[in-house]
Amino acid sequence: MSAQSNAPIIIKRKKVVAGGHHGGAWKVAYADFVTAMMAFFLLMWLLNATTEKQRKGLADYFSPTIPMARISGGGDGAFGGDNVFSEETVAQEGTGASAKRPSESQQASGATGVNQNADGKSEGKGDQALKKVEDALFGMSGESMASENAMRHIVTRVTDEGLIVEVFDLENDPLFVEGTAEPTQLTRDISAMLSGLFDLVTNQVAIEAHTRSYPLVIARNPVWDLSAARADRVRKLLKSSGFAPERVQRVTGYADRKPAVRNPMSVRNNRLEIVLLRTEK
Numbered sequence: 001m002s003a004q005s006n007a008p009i010i011i012k013r014k015k016v017v018a019g020g021h022h023g024g025a026w027k028v029a030y031a032d033f034v035t036a037m038m039a040f041f042l043l044m045w046l047l048n049a050t051t052e053k054q055r056k057g058l059a060d061y062f063s064p065t066i067p068m069a070r071i072s073g074g075g076d077g078a079f080g081g082d083n084v085f086s087e088e089t090v091a092q093e094g095t096g097a098s099a100k101r102p103s104e105s106q107q108a109s110g111a112t113g114v115n116q117n118a119d120g121k122s123e124g125k126g127d128q129a130l131k132k133v134e135d136a137l138f139g140m141s142g143e144s145m146a147s148e149n150a151m152r153h154i155v156t157r158v159t160d161e162g163l164i165v166e167v168f169d170l171e172n173d174p175l176f177v178e179g180t181a182e183p184t185q186l187t188r189d190i191s192a193m194l195s196g197l198f199d200l201v202t203n204q205v206a207i208e209a210h211t212r213s214y215p216l217v218i219a220r221n222p223v224w225d226l227s228a229a230r231a232d233r234v235r236k237l238l239k240s241s242g243f244a245p246e247r248v249q250r251v252t253g254y255a256d257r258k259p260a261v262r263n264p265m266s267v268r269n270n271r272l273e274i275v276l277l278r279t280e281k
Helices: 025-049 052-061 086-093 125-138 185-198 223-240
Strands: 154-158 162-168 205-210 248-253 271-277
Touching (some): 125 154, 185 223, 223 271
Antiparallel strands (some): 154 162
16 A cells, blocks of 8 residues: 555535624624714814804704795895794894885885885885984095094994994003093093084993903903093083983993904904984884
């Protein structure tokens, strides 16, 4: 016999185990779990990164009850050129059932409660009074009631509350002596000018004062007392200039809680806001 015939015969048996932890079903379940967790954390991040108004808009987008008929703003077309969320338009613009520039076929029937000016914009009686004061301030219809130097410190804006005349500090040209409620001559002149300006209408007035922030290391932060004292001092200046004291509805100090610019310690945050309030009629 040869050497090869004496070699041992090796038989290899393969054991097959069915089921157990070697199955693949758990991987599918785990993948579903990870996907769900990722979606959850993405949802939480989106909720934290959006404002209440944006979240309301997203919710309204999926709501089947959004009104799409008469209370829509803008021009002609499906969305009127403005916003699909029509209730938002009503709150911001107050146009109600009429558009900003309605066409004949689009205009709602009946009185709208507003007048149309030459530009086609809706304008009520209260807006006309505020515009009259603003035009007199900036000299739109003639000579301005404010001096050129005073105008550098004044900006105006119209809000739902009324006409806000904002008077603010400039570098090296403050409204009050630093850290006090003692007005400079500039503030006295502006107060006298505003007293005469507000006599053009009968609206009530609100006086608000704001201050810049002070370093946190100071022992006593004066912002609350300072802003309240400055607001009250302006009230007295208006009164001494002939303004009827009963027309002052409120005097408020906001401290440094509503900065006008990003830098809270900027002198631009030292400002007065004299609000010519809208009438209720």
